[in-house]
Amino acid sequence: MRKETSLLVYFRWEIVEQYRENPTGCGNSFGEILCYEIHQNGLTFSQLANKWGVSLSILGELICDHCKRLEPMPKVRF
Numbered sequence: 001m002r003k004e005t006s007l008l009v010y011f012r013w014e015i016v017e018q019y020r021e022n023p024t025g026c027g028n029s030f031g032e033i034l035c036y037e038i039h040q041n042g043l044t045f046s047q048l049a050n051k052w053g054v055s056l057s058i059l060g061e062l063i064c065d066h067c068k069r070l071e072p073m074p075k076v077r078f
Contacts, residue, residue, distance in 0.1 A: 007058075008065050015052060031066055 012030045019026070019033050026036030037043045043051065049059040 008061055011054065011058065011062060012065075030062075031069075034063065034066055 015033065016028070016030050020028065024036070026033055026040070037048050037051070045056060045059055045063075049056045052059065054062070
């Protein structure tokens with residue numbers, strides 16, 4: 001049985017692969033690329049969505065997914 005890949009995981013992978021094929025010196029992870037394009041390169045969300053060839057809503061989901069991945073794992077305090 002083949003494990004299905006979510007659309008966001010596929011998009012993240014595809015973006016990272018395209019940056020690897022065309023190095024910009026901004027890093028090798030999706031988070032590094034995203035932060036570079038927004039904070040260093042100064043792209044707006046609309047410009048970044050256009051550069052990456054995705055809709056604004058997909059870009060928003062990619063950013064939200066990135067932020068969720070930065071959350072610490074839950075730690076129960078007994």
